[in-house]
Amino acid sequence: MSRSGEFLEVINLSKHFKGLRAVDDVTFSVGNGEFLGIIGPNGAGKTTLFNLITGFLKPTSGEIHFVGRDITGMKPHERVKLGIARTFQVTKPFKKLTVMENVIIAALIARKQGKIKEDEKNFAAEVLEKVGLLHRKDMAAENLPHGEVKKLEIARALATKPELLLLDEPFSGLTGEEVASLQEVIKSIHEDGITVILIEHVLKACMALSERIIVLNYGKIIADGTPEEVCMDKQVIEAYLGRRGLEFASG
Ligand SMILES: Nc1ncnc2c1ncn2[C@@H]1O[C@H](COP(=O)(O)OP(=O)(O)O)[C@@H](O)[C@H]1O
Ligand SMILES: [Mg+2]
Numbered sequence: 134m135s136r137s138g139e140f141l142e143v144i145n146l147s148k149h150f151k152g153l154r155a156v157d158d159v160t161f162s163v164g165n166g167e168f169l170g171i172i173g174p175n176g177a178g179k180t181t182l183f184n185l186i187t188g189f190l191k192p193t194s195g196e197i198h199f200v201g202r203d204i205t206g207m208k209p210h211e212r213v214k215l216g217i218a219r220t221f222q223v224t225k226p227f228k229k230l231t232v233m234e235n236v237i238i239a240a241l242i243a244r245k246q247g248k249i250k251e252d253e254k255n256f257a258a259e260v261l262e263k264v265g266l267l268h269r270k271d272m273a274a275e276n277l278p279h280g281e282v283k284k285l286e287i288a289r290a291l292a293t294k295p296e297l298l299l300l301d302e303p304f305s306g307l308t309g310e311e312v313a314s315l316q317e318v319i320k321s322i323h324e325d326g327i328t329v330i331l332i333e334h335v336l337k338a339c340m341a342l343s344e345r346i347i348v349l350n351y352g353k354i355i356a357d358g359t360p361e362e363v364c365m366d367k368q369v370i371e372a373y374l375g376r377r378g379l380e381f382a383s384g
Contacts, residue, residue, distance in 0.1 A: 236288050
């Protein structure tokens with residue numbers, strides 16, 4: 134697992150909304166193949182950071198480099214072409230379309246093609262198999278249980294063939310069983326060689342999956358280390374984890 138720092142580099146990145154410093158001079162890098170967790174209280178700037186990395190928001194200042202290229206000024210679809218994909222905290226599949234149609238459309242949009250070929254169906258089937266949704270392929274997306282909607286969102290991101298996958302709270306609102314199942318899916322995506330950045334409040338899953346965790350608070354990085362290190366960090370315990378941190382640290 135490379136930690137060259139040349140895969141994704143976030144350099145002195147800031148995003149201000151009027152007077153509010155949602156992301157405040159954040160610098161970090163992610164190595165190719167790494168699994169990075171991002172945690173922190175509500176409003177800490179986690180989703181804003183994803184919006185900056187994916188190009189949905191323009192930074193107030195700072196730069197983002199991906200595989201050695203400055204992508205700070207690029208549009209979201211240009212970044213998708215380079216291999217950056219994301220899921221949203223609030224899921225938004227096409228409700229009336231089937232599970233498979235949702236995946237095919239994501240692939241077509243990414244590739245800017247106009248019509249569905251058999252080969253697209255095979256590709257979509259592979260992606261659905263990967264996230265454990267192949268048995269649901271003909272169901273309308275609106276009829277999926279919540280846990281499977283989260284998997285569909287990941288399938289749609291995978292359909293763009295990403296090298297970097299950004300997941301915004303994929304475990305939120307899931308039952309214990311759904312969390313366990315999705316955790317396996319995400320682990321296996323990372324094992325395929327995709328670099329993953331995971332924003333998550335479900336700490337057990339985040340700690341189990343992440344090799345390294347960054348903690349954001351009021352737009353700033355207050356800790357960056359292994360799950361064990363951040364759990365025992367005094368500032369992190371005070372700002373976010375409370376007693377939970379000590380529980381995780383002691384296993
Ligand atoms: N488009 C926006 N306009 C104004 N304020 C925003 C906008 N997006 C986020 N914020 C504010 O920025 C801060 C960080 O939000 P967000 O990145 O969503 O936090 P998190 O994902 O860590 O909960 C919050 O105070 C939020 O209200
Ligand atoms: Mg958020």
